[in-house]
Amino acid sequence: xxxLLPVEDAQARLLALxxxxxxxxxxxxxxxxxxxxxxxxxxxxxxxxxLSAMDGYAIRFADLPGPWTIAGEIPVGAAPAHPLAAGxxxxxxxxxxxxxxxxxxVIQEDVAADGARLTLTGDxxxxxxxxxxxxxxxxxxxAPLLPAGTRLHPGAIAAAIMGGAAxxxxxxxxxxxxxxxxxxxxxxxxxxxPGQIPDxxxxxxxxxxxxxxxxxxxxxxxxxDREILARVLKDLARRHDVIxxxxxxxxxxxDHVRGALDDAGGTIDFWKIAxxxxxxxxxxxxxDALLLGLPGNPSSAFVTxxxxxxxxxxxxxxxxxxxxQVRQAALAVSLGPGGQRRDYLRARLDGGLLTxxxxxxxxxxxxxxxxxxxxIRAIGAAPRDAGEPASYIDIA
Numbered sequence: 389x390x391x392l393l394p395v396e397d398a399q400a401r402l403l404a405l406x407x408x409x410x411x412x413x414x415x416x417x418x419x420x421x422x423x424x425x426x427x428x429x430x431x432x433x434x435x436x437x438x439l440s441a442m443d444g445y446a447i448r449f450a451d452l453p454g455p456w457t458i459a460g461e462i463p464v465g466a467a468p469a470h471p472l473a474a475g476x477x478x479x480x481x482x483x484x485x486x487x488x489x490x491x492x493x494v495i496q497e498d499v500a501a502d503g504a505r506l507t508l509t510g511d512x513x514x515x516x517x518x519x520x521x522x523x524x525x526x527x528x529x530x531a532p533l534l535p536a537g538t539r540l541h542p543g544a545i546a547a548a549i550m551g552g553a554a555x556x557x558x559x560x561x562x563x564x565x566x567x568x569x570x571x572x573x574x575x576x577x578x579x580x581x582p583g584q585i586p587d588x589x590x591x592x593x594x595x596x597x598x599x600x601x602x603x604x605x606x607x608x609x610x611x612x613d614r615e616i617l618a619r620v621l622k623d624l625a626r627r628h629d630v631i632x633x634x635x636x637x638x639x640x641x642x643d644h645v646r647g648a649l650d651d652a653g654g655t656i657d658f659w660k661i662a663x664x665x666x667x668x669x670x671x672x673x674x675x676d677a678l679l680l681g682l683p684g685n686p687s688s689a690f691v692t693x694x695x696x697x698x699x700x701x702x703x704x705x706x707x708x709x710x711x712x713q714v715r716q717a718a719l720a721v722s723l724g725p726g727g728q729r730r731d732y733l734r735a736r737l738d739g740g741l742l743t744x745x746x747x748x749x750x751x752x753x754x755x756x757x758x759x760x761x762x763x764i765r766a767i768g769a770a771p772r773d774a775g776e777p778a779s780y781i782d783i784a
Contacts, residue, residue: 392662395695395730399711401658402671402696403703405678409560409629411706416549419540422558422601423706428534431552434526438486442519445477445499445506446490449516454499456506462487477506486520493519527551537708559601559706562629566593566607569617569635569645570684573609588753589634589689593682596693601705602630614644618651625652625674629704632697633670635684645670645681654679662767664729665750666692685750691732691762694783712781714764717742719778726769734759735780742778760784 393401411425440446440462447456456477462468468487472478477494478487486493498510513519527533533551534544540556548556573587574580590607597604605628610616617633624631633645649656654674661669665688670681680697682689694712702710720741733744734755744763745755764779772778 392660392667392729393658395661395663398658398661398669398671399696399699402678402680402700403710405657405671405673406629406676406704408706409562409704411557412560413555413557415555416545419545419556419558420542421599422540422556422561423702423708424534424536424538424540425557425559425706426536427532428548428551428553428556430527430529430531430533433524433528434550435521435523438523439521440480440482440484440486440493440519441521442493442495443481444493444495444519446472446480446486447477447492447494448472448474448489449492449513449518451475452492452508452512454506454508458501458504458506491520492516495519535708537706539707559704561601561603562701562704563603563605563627564597564630564632564701565605565624565628566590567620567624567631567633568607568609568684569612569633570609571611573635575609588686589682589684592686592690593632593634593693593697596690596698597701600698600701602701612644614648614651617644617648621648621654621674621679622652625654625677625679628677630697630700631674631677631679632693633679633681634689635682649674649679649681661692662729663691663695664727664731665748666695666732667729669696671696683750686753687734687748687750687756690756694762694781695732714779714781716777716779717761719743719763719772719774719776721774723763723765723772723778725771726765726767728767730767731763731765732781733763733765735761735763737761737780737782737784742780 459476459478461479462484464481464484472487472489492513494513498512499506500509533547568587568590572584574584576586587609594604594607649672652674654672656672659670660667666683668683669692672679682692699710718741720743733748735742735744737760742763761780
């Protein structure tokens with residue numbers, strides 16, 4: 389029997405088949421969820437000048453405990469009209485620039501104003517420099533803000549804008565085609581004849597990619613016909629970066645993905661992985677397109693998409709760390725020994741405890757609805773008791 393490829397080797401070989409797509413410049417409003425193609429370095433100090441962190445009055449610390457003469461007001465977004473003289477105070481608001489000569493802010497709750505006279509009524513600032521945001525206290529010009537490959541979330545976008553970026557360079561979105569195969573499959577919502585089942589995998593995979601930076605075509609379905617499949621693969625390869633087939637990846641009489649890939653002029657890079665579910669997975673190329681042939685059972689398709697399809701899409705889109713993050717949590721129940729393939733067990737993480745489901749058959753769909761984690765059980769792993777740690781992948 390041929391040696392099954394370890395999961396890590398399969399992931400590495402798949403990502404090595406193609407470099408990330410060329411970058412493109414986009415507006416900030418389009419950048420959420422995209423991956424930076426270059427480092428973001430600050431072009432300015434933030435703050436660019438000392439600012440007040442509170443509403444109150446700018447003073448000289450040496451003039452405490454007052455009283456002071458109120459010498460004006462500094463609105464947010466405007467430069468102070470003049471320096472602060474000794475014995476004077478200027479009304480100031482949160483985020484406003486301090487005038488030259490001021491080194492402390494006394495908050496408005498600690499003082500009382502009577503005309504132009506300001507007196508201390510509370511404890512006052514505890515130290516020189518109180519309630520001031522120093523220039524460059526957030527970051528300074530030239531400081532690295534975001535490394536290439538960062539996925540842009542709202543906070544990262546804000547940091548890039550505050551650092552002075554005018555637009556963002558990001559990896560292009562890979563074009564992904566999803567193709568389900570099988571005579572037994574019927575489009576969702578249509579009547580079923582005996583022996584037929586609804587085609588859930590295409591919609592499931594499209595939903596899994598909905599939050600990723602990808603351009604996903606509506607799922608297609610074709611019957612079990614090698615000639616038709618080869619023709620469709622050849623056509624899709626001209627217009628897509630990734631083709632995902634679902635079903636037909638095993639060795640049955642009606643499993644045509646390998647043969648159709650060959651007929652279409654493609655090549656196989658690897659086939660079969662030491663994992664459960666998901667062993668009969670195919671990876672190859674057709675021209676410039678990548679082909680990922682997933683197993684047809686729903687759980688197998690879901691698990692292999694989590695471990696290989698989503699990382700591939702993220703890699704092509706420019707991600708620095710495209711693989712799913714492995715976490716640790718305690719088991720709520722005991723876990724039996726591992727077998728000859730690495731297991732990815734559908735499980736529920738609740739209250740910090742992992743509970744793998746009893747039914748792990750790859751044809752079962754219902755556990756996917758309740759699962760929010762995949763518990764990882766290594767090849768040949770020893771049994772573990774409740775309370776012991778286990779590795780898992782978050783799929784919530």
